[in-house]
Every structure is written in structure tokens, then in C-alpha cells.
Amino acid sequence: xxxxxxxxxxxxxxxxxxxxxxxxxxxxxxxxxxxxxxxxxxxxxxxxxxxxxxxxxxxxxxxxxxxxxxxxxxxxxxxxxxxxxxxxxxxxxxxxxxxxxxxxxxxxxxxxxxxxxxxxxxxxxxxxxxxxxxxxxxxxxxxxxxxxxxxxxxxxxxxxxxxxxxxxxxxxxxxxxxxxxxxxxxxxxxxxxxxxxxxxxxxxxxxxxxxxxxxxxxxxxxxxxxxxxxxxxxxxxxxxxxxxxxxxxxxxxxxxxxxxxxxxxxxxxxxxxxxxxxxxxxxxxxxxxxxxxxxxxxxx
Amino acid sequence: xxxxxxxxxxxxxxxxxxxxxxxxxxxxxxxxxxxxxxxxxxxxxxxxxxxxxxxxxxxxxxxxxxxxxxxxxxxxxxxxxxxxxxxxxxxxxxxxxxxxxxxxxxxxxxxxxxxxxxxxxxxxxxxxxxxxxxxxxxxxxxxxxxxxxxxxxxxxxxxxxxxxxxxxxxxxxxxxxxxxxxxxxxxxxxxxxxxxxxxxxxxxxxxxxxxxxxxxxxxxxxxxxxxxxxxxxxxxxxxxxxxxxxxxxxxxxxxxxxxxxxxxxxxxxxxxxxxxxxxxxxxxxxxxxxxxxxxxxxxxxxxxx
Numbered sequence: 001x002x003x004x005x006x007x008x009x010x011x012x013x014x015x016x017x018x019x020x021x022x023x024x025x026x027x028x029x030x031x032x033x034x035x036x037x038x039x040x041x042x043x044x045x046x047x048x049x050x051x052x053x054x055x056x057x058x059x060x061x062x063x064x065x066x067x068x069x070x071x072x073x074x075x076x077x078x079x080x081x082x083x084x085x086x087x088x089x090x091x092x093x094x095x096x097x098x099x100x101x102x103x104x105x106x107x108x109x110x111x112x113x114x115x116x117x118x119x120x121x122x123x124x125x126x127x128x129x130x131x132x133x134x135x136x137x138x139x140x141x142x143x144x145x146x147x148x149x150x151x152x153x154x155x156x157x158x159x160x161x162x163x164x165x166x167x168x169x170x171x172x173x174x175x176x177x178x179x180x181x182x183x184x185x186x187x188x189x190x191x192x193x194x195x196x197x198x199x200x201x202x203x204x205x206x207x208x209x210x211x212x213x214x215x216x217x218x219x220x221x222x223x224x225x226x227x228x229x230x231x232x233x234x235x236x237x238x239x240x241x242x243x244x245x246x247x248x249x250x251x252x253x254x255x256x257x258x259x260x261x262x263x264x265x266x267x268x269x270x271x272x273x274x275x276x277x278x279x280x281x282x283x284x285x286x287x288x289x290x291x292x293x294x295x296x297x298x299x300x
Numbered sequence: 301x302x303x304x305x306x307x308x309x310x311x312x313x314x315x316x317x318x319x320x321x322x323x324x325x326x327x328x329x330x331x332x333x334x335x336x337x338x339x340x341x342x343x344x345x346x347x348x349x350x351x352x353x354x355x356x357x358x359x360x361x362x363x364x365x366x367x368x369x370x371x372x373x374x375x376x377x378x379x380x381x382x383x384x385x386x387x388x389x390x391x392x393x394x395x396x397x398x399x400x401x402x403x404x405x406x407x408x409x410x411x412x413x414x415x416x417x418x419x420x421x422x423x424x425x426x427x428x429x430x431x432x433x434x435x436x437x438x439x440x441x442x443x444x445x446x447x448x449x450x451x452x453x454x455x456x457x458x459x460x461x462x463x464x465x466x467x468x469x470x471x472x473x474x475x476x477x478x479x480x481x482x483x484x485x486x487x488x489x490x491x492x493x494x495x496x497x498x499x500x501x502x503x504x505x506x507x508x509x510x511x512x513x514x515x516x517x518x519x520x521x522x523x524x525x526x527x528x529x530x531x532x533x534x535x536x537x538x539x540x541x542x543x544x545x546x547x548x549x550x551x552x553x554x555x556x557x558x559x560x561x562x563x564x565x566x567x568x569x570x571x572x573x574x575x576x577x578x579x580x581x582x583x584x585x586x587x588x589x590x591x592x593x594x595x596x597x598x599x600x601x602x603x604x605x
Contacts, residue, residue, distance in 0.1 A: 064515075064605050087406040095515030096487035097406025102603060104585060 065102060067093060069113045073153075080156050081107035081163060108169050111160050115176040118149040119183060126187050136256060138188040143230055143252055146180065147237060151245070158238045158294060161287025174280065181227045224280075229255040231283045238290060353499055356562030365499045366474075370446055372556045373417075373497075377448040379551040380418050386550055387543050387557075392420075395592050396492065399521045399599055400424045402590070403488060407435035412486040412511060414475045414504075415494020416442040419453035421521075426462055439466065441486075443473045476503040481511045488512075492521040493597075496567040505580040512604045518582055522573070523564040524591065524598035531594045539564065570598050577602045 072089025079085040085107070086100035103109040122145050130138050150157055164173035233255065237248040350361040355368050376383065384392050405411070405425065413422045422440040429438035444450045450470050462468045473480055475491065475498050489508045498504050508518050526532040539561040547557030568576070574588035582602025589600045 083404060087404075090515065091406070096513055096517075097409060098403060098488050098517045099515040099603065100404065100406075101402070101517050101601065102583075102585060
């Protein structure tokens with residue numbers, strides 16, 4: 001067995017093992033992820049921000065940053081995800097309006113912080129409530145909980161999606177979505193990574209074939225499909241006028257049923273993955289379109 | 301190269317009023333006279349007792365730098381704006397405009413514009429507040445050490461609707477010791493192209509920290525070092541060959557503009573200056589500075605938190 005394990009896989013295995021020492025969780029191994037974060041470490045460690053210093057999303061380190069961002073959220077329904085909201089937020093705390101300069105990229109930083117904060121809130125809220133539910137029910141509960149956090153800002157959410165779809169911001173917005181979806185599956189007790197996950201990069205002519213046929217592919221398809229479900233539901237919510245967002249929740253249920261039906265067709269996996277990735281980009285672009293439509297036909 | 305020499309030799313004929321009269325050595329293409337060599341020797345005796353600082357490429361006792369800089373600006377005050385446009389080909393207006401847009405002040409902001417001189421930043425700030433927010437409660441205190449520069453600023457503001465309103469106030473003061481300004485009283489502190497003329501930059505920074513409110517922003521627009529070697533060589537050629545000549549032709553004062561380009565070389569680089577800002581206690585976001593025009597100038601920023 002030793003001879004078959006490539007050096008890169010050994011290093012990966014060591015990295016994975018050290019991670020599992022740090023975080024005692026249900027899963028023994030996690031597939032190598034391109035995003036580095038740890039959910040369970042967050043749950044144990046109340047000082048989340050110091051953990052996330054090394055991570056790809058730029059979470060503010062300073063307490064003042066978070067205070068101003070939190071205060072700015074209450075101005076978002078009026079001024080949108082913009083420097084104006086940040087100025088008013090700073091003012092409300094007694095800082096001068098030029099303190100918005102603490103966030104040089106402007107409204108985007110407010111959106112990113114909101115995404116991060118909502119994700120944390122979702123995890124903290126649901127970590128105890130997942131007993132006795134089946135997996136698809138847990139996923140449904142996670143999606144609904146997360147969607148509820150967007151409700152106060154739903155009128156300005158299409159603006160947020162349009163900002164996130166800008167080329168500068170696409171990378172971080174996809175990262176946030178990926179982290180969200182990973183957390184949802186973690187809460188649902190995803191055990192798809194329990195099998196031995198060592199990939200052999202040597203002696204492989206077509207990496208994609210090997211990649212797609214191993215059990216670990218499940219990990220990616222689950223997250224990919226949930227990402228599409230969640231983001232399309234959120235998009236639906238921005239133009240949902242049904243009372244109490246019942247339309248949105250029906251839409252969510254229908255999408256979850258679709259995935260349950262189609263997700264097991266193994267033969268279609270490579271086209272499915274392609275579909276998932278393209279859909280993700282398509283969803284973000286649809287957000288932009290919806291915003292343009294809204295601008296063209298202003299609502300009362 | 302012949303033109304500068306020719307003008308240098310003709311200088312006694314061209315400029316009679318605005319000759320710098322300090323007893324230091326000024327370098328030009330004309331050769332030094334015996335009068336100047338004896339002054340050089342008397343300076344040497346003073347140097348042994350006092351610490352020295354840079355005045356362009358020369359070293360002068362610290363106590364003298366303020367006076368020398370004062371003379372420079374008294375001489376250039378009347379032609380300051382014209383020369384700025386000529387030397388930077390109008391680009392300084394873009395820099396200052398971008399500077400104010402980066403600041404993006406909200407309504408009712410109080411600005412302290414130090415070394416504000418002829419009031420470019422102050423004017424731009426008030427215009428921004430009026431145009432973007434429709435706000436007339438923004439206030440700016442224009443502070444400068446040189447009365448002549450302030451007079452030119454006052455004249456400029458006389459022609460604007462801000463004249464005689466509470467929105468603009470003029471004060472004479474020294475950036476290193478803002479004795480007339482109380483602590484925690486301003487939202488924004490700006491110093492545009494002024495800090496390199498100050499003798500003790502760290503004192504300027506600590507005074508800036510003192511007068512700002514918590515959450516307040518320190519912003520500095522200053523010349524910087526160009527990293528790109530090609531642009532750097534073109535820029536150096538332009539600075540040392542063309543700018544002093546322009547100074548001679550337009551303002552009849554070559555030496556002041558020679559001092560200008562030399563002082564740019566002497567000012568610390570962007571990252572060193574950012575370290576100084578951090579050492580004072582300001583919170584610096586990301587890199588701490590933003591290069592404009594390949595680093596010819598840079599916006600430095602810090603927050604008092």
C-alpha cells in the first residue's frame with residue numbers, strides 16, 4: 001500500500017490528520033478542500049475571529065469594525081449596501097462619518113460581513129436542534145433558518161447579488177456560498193467522506209475520469225447541488241410577494257425533491273458537475289438581471 | 301543643458317526681488333562666489349552644536365529649516381497655483397480630487413486642513429459636501445505656518461460663496477505644535493504636500509493624533525518614490541532638469557523649485573512613512589497607502605481608534 005501512495009497524497013493525509021486532532025468531530029477525514037476553514041473549531045472556540053485570521057475571507061479583526069458593520073445593517077433597507085449605510089452606521093455609534101474609510105471596498109465589505117455573520121448565527125442556532133430529523137429535513141431546516149436572516153434585507157438583496165456578481169467580488173461570493181453549503185451539510189451529519197480518500201495523481205491519464213468515479217465525488221456533488229438550490233431559492237425570495245414567503249418555501253421543497261430524484265443518476269455525473277458550476281454562475285448573473293429589471297421598472 | 305546655464309548666468313539680471321536671502325549655500329548652475337564660501341564656513345561652526353536636518357540635498361541646523369522653508373513659500377506664494385499646474389501638467393488637480401473622493405466625507409464633517417496654503421483641499425472638500433450631499437454644515441479650518449500663503453488662500457475664498465461663512469476659517473499655526481486646536485475636536489485631518497517641509501515629522505503625526513476624534517481619519521497626500529525603473533528615470537529627468545527651469549521662467553525663482561524636487565527625494569518612502577504613522581498610534585488599513593500615477597504621489601491614511 002505504501003508504494004502506491006504518492007508523496008503529495010502523504011502530505012495531504014498528514015495535513016488532514018493534524019486537522020482532525022485539533023477538531024474533535026464526527027468525521028474522521030475530510031476530503032482535501034480548496035477553502036481552508038474549520039466549522040467545529042468555531043463551535044468550540046468562542047473567539048471566532050482569531051481563528052479566521054488565516055482564512056480567505058477578510059473578516060475584520062478589530063472589534064470596532066464589527067460594531068460599525070453591525071450598526072450599518074440597520075441602515076441597509078434605506079440606503080442599500082453602500083458607503084452611505086456605513087457612514088450612517090458609524091455615525092450612530094458616535095464615530096465621524098469618514099470612519100467608513102475603515103472599509104475601503106465599501107458596500108461589499110458589509111455584504112461579506114453579513115454573509116459571514118449569518119452563517120455563524122445559523123450554525124450556532126442549529127447545532128442543538130438537529131436531533132431526530134432525517135437528513136433532507138435537516139437540510140430543509142438549515143436552508144429555512146438561513147433564508148430567514150435575509151428577510152429584513154430582501155428588498156435590497158438583489159442589489160447585493162448584483163454587487164457580488166461583479167468580477168472583483170465573484171471569487172469571495174462563491175467562497176461564502178461554498179462555506180455556507182459545507183456548514184449546512186456538516187450540520188446535517190454528512191458522512192460521505194468516511195471512506196479512504198487518497199487520490200493517486202501518478203499514472204493517471206485522464207484525471208477527470210478517475211476523479212469522477214471515486215466515492216469522494218459525492219462530497220462535491222452534494223455541496224454543489226445544495227449551493228444551486230440555496231442560491232436559486234434566495235433569488236426567488238427577492239421577488240416573492242406571497243404572504244409570509246410561503247412561495248419561497250414551496251420553491252425550496254420542489255428543488256429538494258428534484259435533487260432527490262435526479263441526484264442518484266451516476267452516469268450523468270460529469271455533465272451534472274458541469275451543470276452545477278454553470279448554474280452557479282448563471283444564478284449570480286440572474287441576480288444582476290433581476291436588479292436591472294427592478295431598476296427599469298421601479299416598484300412602489 | 302546650455303539653457304539652464306545661460307539662465308543661471310543671467311539670473312542676477314532677471315530676478316532681483318525674489319532672491320533667497322538666507323546665509324546658507326544654494327546650489328545652482330552658477331558658480332558660488334566668495335561671499336558664499338565665507339557663509340559656508342560660518343555655518344560649519346553652528347553645525348557642531350546642533351542636530352542637522354535635510355533641506356533639499358543640503359543639511360542645515362534643525363532650527364533653521366523652518367525659517368528657510370518659510371522663505372521658500374513666501375517667495376512662491378503668489379505664483380504657487382500657476383506653478384503647480386505647470387509642473388504637474390494639471391495632474392495635481394486629479395490627485396486632489398481623488399483624495400477628496402477617497403475621504404468621501406458625510407454631511408457635517410469637520411476638517412482640519414494643515415499646511416493648507418492656498419486652499420485646494422479645503423475648497424474641494426466644501427464643494428464635495430455641497431454637491432454630493434447638498435450640505436452646508438461642513439466646516440474646514442485652514443491652517444498654515446506661512447501668512448503669505450494664507451493670504452493667497454483668503455483671496456481665493458473671497459470669490460466663492462463660502463466667503464464670510466462659518467464654513468471656512470483661517471488660522472496661522474505650526475503643524476508640529478497645534479496649540480490653538482483642542483484635542484479630540486476634528487473628524488478629519490489632512491495635510492497635502494506639506495509634511496515633507498516639516499522639520500519633525502513625528503511631532504506632526506502626534507499632534508494629528510491628538511486633535512482627531514476617536515474614529516477620525518488622518519489623510520496625507522505626499523510625493524512618493526516611484527518603483528518602476530523606467531518611469532523613475534523619466535520622472536527624475538523631468539524633476540531635476542525641467543522643473544527648476546520652469547520655476548525660473550514662470551516664477552523667477554529657480555532655487556525654490558530646486559528645493560522642491562530635492563525635498564521630494566529626501567522624504568521617506570511610502571512604506572517607511574506608513575511605519576511612522578503606525579508608530580504614532582494610528583490604525584492602518586491594509587497596506588496603508590495608495591500610489592497615484594505610478595507612485596509619484598501617494599495617499600496615506602490612518603484612523604484613530
